Amino acid sequence: MTDIAARLLDGKALARSLQNEYKKRIATLEPKIGRPPGLAVLMVGENPASAVYVRNKERASSKVGIASFGQHFPVTVTQTELEVAIDLLNADDCVDGILLQLPLPSHLDATALLYRIRPEKDADGLHPVNLGRLVRSEPGLRSCTPAGVMRLLAEYDIDPAGKRALVVGRSILVGKPMALMLLEANASVAIAHSHTSASDLCDLARKADILVPAVGKAGLIGPELVKPGAVVVDVGIVRVTNPDGSHHLTGDVDFDGVSRVASAIAPVPGGVGPMTVALLLENTITSWVTSWERRRSEAHAAL
Numbered sequence: 001m002t003d004i005a006a007r008l009l010d011g012k013a014l015a016r017s018l019q020n021e022y023k024k025r026i027a028t029l030e031p032k033i034g035r036p037p038g039l040a041v042l043m044v045g046e047n048p049a050s051a052v053y054v055r056n057k058e059r060a061s062s063k064v065g066i067a068s069f070g071q072h073f074p075v076t077v078t079q080t081e082l083e084v085a086i087d088l089l090n091a092d093d094c095v096d097g098i099l100l101q102l103p104l105p106s107h108l109d110a111t112a113l114l115y116r117i118r119p120e121k122d123a124d125g126l127h128p129v130n131l132g133r134l135v136r137s138e139p140g141l142r143s144c145t146p147a148g149v150m151r152l153l154a155e156y157d158i159d160p161a162g163k164r165a166l167v168v169g170r171s172i173l174v175g176k177p178m179a180l181m182l183l184e185a186n187a188s189v190a191i192a193h194s195h196t197s198a199s200d201l202c203d204l205a206r207k208a209d210i211l212v213p214a215v216g217k218a219g220l221i222g223p224e225l226v227k228p229g230a231v232v233v234d235v236g237i238v239r240v241t242n243p244d245g246s247h248h249l250t251g252d253v254d255f256d257g258v259s260r261v262a263s264a265i266a267p268v269p270g271g272v273g274p275m276t277v278a279l280l281l282e283n284t285i286t287s288w289v290t291s292w293e294r295r296r297s298e299a300h301a302a303l
């Protein structure tokens with residue numbers, strides 16, 4: 001039998017309670033604003049994992065009262081067609097958040113499309129204006145997965161200040177913004193990546209008080225890489241095909257082994273994934289309120 005010592009950082013439960021708060025907030029503000037918040041999730045092609053995530057995002061939106069303006073494009077869609085779709089959503093006053101589900105097929109330039117989304121509607125926090133605000137520690141829309149990790153740590157009273165944190169992975173979606181958010185919270189942050197040697201990864205990981213692997217490699221982090229008492233937040237997503245053809249999800253961390261060494265652990269599934277969706281809803285609500293406030297102050301100024 002598995003002897004679990006670590007506290008479970010339950011992202012699923014926290015995401016559920018955040019969604020209840022969002023629902024109440026929307027119900028209170030909607031009569032004043034005169035319309036619900038709107039979110040457009042753009043998906044291209046038939047990637048089965050993306051289809052699940054997009055469905056989760058749309059379901060969660062509908063639960064809290066966010067209107068969906070999602071569009072699903074065939075894998076043959078062109079860059080120009082997507083640019084036109086983004087331009088129309090940028091101009092649509094009922095749409096507060098726009099998200100381009102990643103990855104995109106290789107004939108498309110994802111960066112150019114992400115840059116085309118108006119920063120005020122960038123619900124994913126991936127536009128360079130929002131990433132730049134993060135670098136400067138200014139308010140702005142923050143990338144959902146790392147923001148979800150920070151919220152999960154806060155919920156369990158884990159303060160990164162003065163702690164050694166190691167982020168494994170340097171993607172623009174998770175690794176880089178994650179390192180910046182931990183730095184903003186006053187951790188001493190290191191980043192390991194594909195060019196980090198196995199022995200350096202081992203040294204850095206064993207010194208880390210907070211370990212955040214975000215690579216997508218099952219079993220990358222075993223108990224031998226974890227400092228006793230460390231907090232481990234698994235952000236890796238690995239979709240494993242079962243012998244019968246069905247799938248299950250796992251992360252970068254050997255959950256059973258690491259649970260015996262760590263003081264707290266966020267699992268996959270049930271950890272950061274649901275928090276990613278919750279923070280997307282939160283960003284959309286923030287954009288909704290901000291655009292309403294902007295319009296109100298413009299209307300006052302025009303009087």
Ligand SMILES: Nc1nc2c(c(=O)[nH]1)N[C@@H](CN(C=O)c1ccc(C(=O)N[C@@H](CCC(=O)O)C(=O)O)cc1)CN2
Pocket residue numbers: 052053056099100101102103124144145173237249268269270271272273274275276277
């Ligand atoms: N534009 C974006 N694309 C992608 C992002 C992103 O943040 N923005 N992140 C990942 C996938 N992702 C969000 O899109 C995501 C991953 C996982 C989950 C989640 O809820 N996982 C559940 C299990 C879900 C299931 O398979 O049933 C869990 O971990 O418990 C949500 C969103 C790549 N693309």
